[in-house]
Amino acid sequence: MAYTKKVIEHFENPKNIGSLDKNSLNVGTGLVGAPECGDVMKLQVEIDETTHIIKDAKFKTFGCGSAIASSSLATEWLKGKTIDQAMAIRNTDIVEELSLPPIKIHCSVLAEDAIKAAIGDYLKKNEAKKAGTEAVAVKA
Amino acid sequence: MKLPIYLDYHSTTPVDPEVFKTMAPYFTEVFGNAASRNHEYGWTAEAAVEHARLQVAQLIGATDKEIIFTSGATESNNLALLGVAEMYAEKGNHIITSPIEHKAILDTCAHLERKGYEITYLEVDQYGMVSPESVRDAITDKTILVSIMMANNEIGTINPMAEIGKVCKEKGVLFHTDAVQGVGKIEVDVQKMGIDLLSLTAHKIYGPKGVGALYVRRKNPRVRVSAMVHGGGHERGMRSGTLNVPGIVGLGKAAEMARKNLNTDIPRIKALRDRLWDGIRSQLDEVYLNGHPTERLPINLNVSFAYVEGESLMMGMKELAVSSGSACTSASLEPSYVLKAIGVGEDLAHTSIRYSLGKFTTEEEVDYAIEKTVSTVRKLRDLSPLYEMAKEGIDLKTVAWTGH
Structure with missing residues (x-):
């Protein structure tokens, strides 16, 4: 299969590889896919708690070149976006940007899932925190 | 070369x-x-x-x-x-x-x-x-x-x-x-x-x-x-x-x-194949040979590189013309039925590469292939969440994956 230039560029020079501290309250982690299916993405976002803007995004991906390119592109797009803007990213945007062929569309779906999972994780953590502070406030 | x-x-x-x-x-x-x-x-x-x-x-x-x-x-x-x-x-x-x-x-x-x-x-x-x-x-x-x-x-x-x-x-x-x-x-x-x-x-x-x-x-x-x-x-x-x-x-x-060259070509190819395997396994951990250790064709080397998906591996070492049992390289999106039949888990089947050598293969080419394989596997493992999790001591079999 021939790859598009953009896929090759992201594959050869992936952006934002690495890990953020998954225990930090400002970090949301999404882990999607399965080794048996041939692709697993871990995508993390670090969010500013007052502005709700994504300050940093990192990924690690086990998968084909298109899966790696999709996650690399996703982290590039995430930085500087608000939570709402990030949640609005669609897999079709990734397909279009990377010109993915039909057989590789699932890579873009996985990237969208990873974004949603990471932000979902952040929101869950922070709701718990909010609930925690409210409980403390009531007590006081 | x-x-x-x-x-x-x-x-x-x-x-x-x-x-x-x-x-x-x-x-x-x-x-x-x-x-x-x-x-x-x-x-x-x-x-x-x-x-x-x-x-x-x-x-x-x-x-x-x-x-x-x-x-x-x-x-x-x-x-x-x-x-x-x-x-x-x-x-x-x-x-x-x-x-x-x-x-x-x-x-x-x-x-x-x-x-x-x-x-x-x-x-x-x-x-x-x-x-x-x-x-x-x-x-x-x-x-x-x-x-x-x-x-x-x-x-x-x-x-x-x-x-x-x-x-x-x-x-x-x-x-x-x-x-x-x-x-x-x-x-x-x-x-x-x-x-x-x-x-x-x-x-x-x-x-x-x-x-x-x-x-x-x-x-x-x-x-x-x-x-x-x-x-x-x-x-x-x-x-x-x-x-x-x-x-x-x-x-x-x-x-x-x-027929005439069987006894000259084949031992030379077999030695190169063994050199390739030795070169790979001496430098990388968690690599697994697929197929029989001795009763195997002298030209064949089939290896699973755990935590690295086969198609991305082939893309990373595009200077080598090899093939993979990974689903992504097949039209059906199913990993190799051969690896499946011999009990290789689908996770490892996705990471397999088949090298096959022939009478025009040289030692220089094999050494290049070793170096390219090792560096690409290392690069992709740095990128692999599975390798990171395995190194943290997480048993990947116990993770609740969200397969699709």
């Missing part, structure tokens, strides 16, 4: 320049139809075909009259299975094979199943080997044919041909083998191995594409197959159609060279 380095000799081989040179006149000068019995053009073409027939026969310990020329091993396999099924339909309707045969066998068996034949797919062991005992146990009074590949094209495991042949002989059942990956790489003798039908092709032994042969035993027992291609009664009535004279000449020359 020419890039990319060709390490895919299982899939095809270049035509040897000497083979090409032998073929050349048969396109333009000696162009006669080998079936033209009434003039010089036909006679010379026929003589060339008969010479090639002998060359092919000698490679496998057969006689020239037992060689039927075809368009390749897919046709040979079809002719063996369909031809025997039809010819011996009165005797029975049961065929025994293995689940890791080439698709030319499996798809033909599926076709026969739809037509009412019964097919038994023997289990193979963890190395992809068929046991002669399991063949014996599967034979019934309805069995007309056992078809077991000589060596596997993905994992290189060599089956115990002589032992399986012996069982078939004892039980009076015909034995066919798809020997595409065996001939030219290991010593093949249809007498010693008790083989009744054997498929081979030119393009895996440095001959041209589009030409192959089926060996059909003529004595003890005399085997007959019903023709699948009709029209003129060529090839003892088993395969009609004007003979591909240049192709057949090429196959003959390639067979002769394979």
Whole structure:
């Protein structure tokens, strides 16, 4: 299969590889896919708690070149976006940007899932925190 | 050193320049139809075909009259299975094979199943080997044919041909083998191995594409197959159609060279293959050999690189022309059925790479391949969440994955 230039560029020079501290309250982690299916993405976002803007995004991906390119592109797009803007990213945007062929569309779906999972994780953590502070406030 | 380095000799081989040179006149000068019995053009073409027939026969310990020329091993396999099924339909309707045969066998068996034949797919062991005992146990009074590949094209495991042949002989059942990956790489003798039908092709032994042969035993027992291609009664009535004279000449020359060079080329290739494997496993952890450790083709190396997906690995080392059992490289999005049948988990099947070496492979190329493989695996493991999790001590089997 021939790859598009953009896929090759992201594959050869992936952006934002690495890990953020998954225990930090400002970090949301999404882990999607399965080794048996041939692709697993871990995508993390670090969010500013007052502005709700994504300050940093990192990924690690086990998968084909298109899966790696999709996650690399996703982290590039995430930085500087608000939570709402990030949640609005669609897999079709990734397909279009990377010109993915039909057989590789699932890579873009996985990237969208990873974004949603990471932000979902952040929101869950922070709701718990909010609930925690409210409980403390009531007590006081 | 020419890039990319060709390490895919299982899939095809270049035509040897000497083979090409032998073929050349048969396109333009000696162009006669080998079936033209009434003039010089036909006679010379026929003589060339008969010479090639002998060359092919000698490679496998057969006689020239037992060689039927075809368009390749897919046709040979079809002719063996369909031809025997039809010819011996009165005797029975049961065929025994293995689940890791080439698709030319499996798809033909599926076709026969739809037509009412019964097919038994023997289990193979963890190395992809068929046991002669399991063949014996599967034979019934309805069995007309056992078809077991000589060596596997993905994992290189060599089956115990002589032992399986012996069982078939004892039980009076015909034995066919798809020997595409065996001939030219290991010593093949249809007498010693008790083989009744054997498929081979030119393009895996440095001959041209589009030409192959089926060996059909003529004595003890005399085997007959019903023709699948009709029209003129060529090839003892088993395969009609004007003979591909240049192709057949090429196959003959390639067979002769394979026989003569077996004891010089093969040990050299095997040493290079071992060098490749040693180079890889001495520098990387968690790499697993697929297939048999010793009973394997000297040209084959099939390795799973845990935590690194096969297609991305191939993309990362595009200077190497290899193949992968990863689903992403197949149209079906399913990982290799061969690896699955030998019990390699789907997670590891996705990480497999098949290297296959040949007579034009050099030490310099192998060293380059080692370096490229090691650096690419390291790079992709740095990128792999699975490698990171494994290093953190997480058992990946216990993770609740969100498969899709």
